[in-house]
Amino acid sequence: MPIIKVENLSKTFDALTAVDNVSFEVDEGTIFGFLGPNGAGKTTTINILCTLLSPTSGKASIAGHDCVKEPSEVRKAIGIVFQDTTLDKDLTAYENLMLHAYLYDVKRNEMKSRIDDALYFVGLYERRDDLVKKFSGGMKRRLEVARGIIHRPRVLFLDEPTLGLDPQTRANLWEFIVGLPKKHNVTIFMTTHYMEEAEVCDSIAIIDKGKIIASGTPEELKKTIGGDVIYIRTSDNEKARSEIEKLFGLEVSEKDNELFLTTLKGDACIPEIIKAIGEKVLSVRLQRPTLNDVFLKMTGKQIREINGSSDDTIREAVRAYRRRHS
Numbered sequence: 001m002p003i004i005k006v007e008n009l010s011k012t013f014d015a016l017t018a019v020d021n022v023s024f025e026v027d028e029g030t031i032f033g034f035l036g037p038n039g040a041g042k043t044t045t046i047n048i049l050c051t052l053l054s055p056t057s058g059k060a061s062i063a064g065h066d067c068v069k070e071p072s073e074v075r076k077a078i079g080i081v082f083q084d085t086t087l088d089k090d091l092t093a094y095e096n097l098m099l100h101a102y103l104y105d106v107k108r109n110e111m112k113s114r115i116d117d118a119l120y121f122v123g124l125y126e127r128r129d130d131l132v133k134k135f136s137g138g139m140k141r142r143l144e145v146a147r148g149i150i151h152r153p154r155v156l157f158l159d160e161p162t163l164g165l166d167p168q169t170r171a172n173l174w175e176f177i178v179g180l181p182k183k184h185n186v187t188i189f190m191t192t193h194y195m196e197e198a199e200v201c202d203s204i205a206i207i208d209k210g211k212i213i214a215s216g217t218p219e220e221l222k223k224t225i226g227g228d229v230i231y232i233r234t235s236d237n238e239k240a241r242s243e244i245e246k247l248f249g250l251e252v253s254e255k256d257n258e259l260f261l262t263t264l265k266g267d268a269c270i271p272e273i274i275k276a277i278g279e280k281v282l283s284v285r286l287q288r289p290t291l292n293d294v295f296l297k298m299t300g301k302q303i304r305e306i307n308g309s310s311d312d313t314i315r316e317a318v319r320a321y322r323r324r325h326s
């Protein structure tokens with residue numbers, strides 16, 4: 001049974017169709033990534049699912065409750081971390097969580113232990129009595145995640161949770177997020193325009209201009225690229241290119257003085273290529289397809305790249321986390 005079900009959902013603002021006939025399902029206890037560039041329709045979709053906005057047409061339900069017909073049931077089942085921070089900066093971390101616990105009718109005798117647990121979970125217990133205005137961006141985000149799980153929601157929405165954070169902080173935040181489904185028995189619905197972050201998701205839908213253009217597991221999506229990309233620098237690109245094309249029947253392209261080709265078994269292919277054009281080779285590198293490549297292939301454009309390469313930092317942090325917790 002999917003915990004989130006969306007069928008032919010659309011939302012128009014005047015002449016603009018922000019969400020265009022979107023359908024998808026999310027299984028309970030998984031991390032679902034809703035990816036797309038700025039303006040794609042991610043927040044609008046979240047707002048409909050969270051009952052903050054009514055759809056123009058189509059249907060959405062969470063935990064079996066219709067988002068339009070049973071909004072209060074839906075609200076009880078969800079937690080939200082908004083794109084922009086909604087913490088009260090003049091309250092302490094503890095007070096922010098307490099306020100939320102009151103709003104959600106958390107039982108008085110459970111309140112303290114739930115808040116303490118949540119603060120421990122995000123590593124802010126020691127800072128519980130500090131005013132939020134003294135917190136860094138990463139700490140605020142972690143506090144918002146803590147707040148989002150206080151009332152034990154079945155689905156937690158995270159809208160661009162890592163936006164504006166530095167790579168190390170992003171990696172740390174991902175550690176928490178990846179641990180949430182098991183520790184807190186919650187399904188995660190997250191949006192991001194950082195494609196590499198979506199590697200941690202169990203399933204993904206890519207949205208562009210209001211339409212879902214691809215969906216599946218990260219592995220399935222990357223398979224659509226058709227293999228690994230081999231990059232080769234040679235002393236004579238023209239000659240090397242024609243030799244590789246002739247010998248292997250592969251199409252070779254050139255960009256920035258570097259040859260590149262896509263092939264299914266890149267690692268096995270490299271020795272063959274070196275054997276064939278050995279004396280001309282200056283350098284070779286192999287790149288596995290990324291979700292950025294998927295986006296590029298589907299839309300013909302590059303999603304806004306983050307500055308520097310923090311992909312590896314994040315992937316390594318997530319891998320380390322999984323090793324520790326498996």
Ligand SMILES: Nc1ncnc2c1ncn2[C@@H]1O[C@H](COP(=O)(O)OP(=O)(O)O)[C@@H](O)[C@H]1O
Pocket residue numbers: 013016018036037038039040041042043044045
């Ligand atoms: N309340 C609104 N009124 C008019 N247009 C809106 C409104 N909210 C969003 N939009 C437009 O809908 C499109 C999708 O926005 P949004 O869902 O916020 O995208 P994303 O979260 O993927 O960046 C954008 O073109 C945005 O300008």
Ligand SMILES: [Mg+2]
Pocket residue numbers: 042043044083159160
């Ligand atoms: Mg948004």
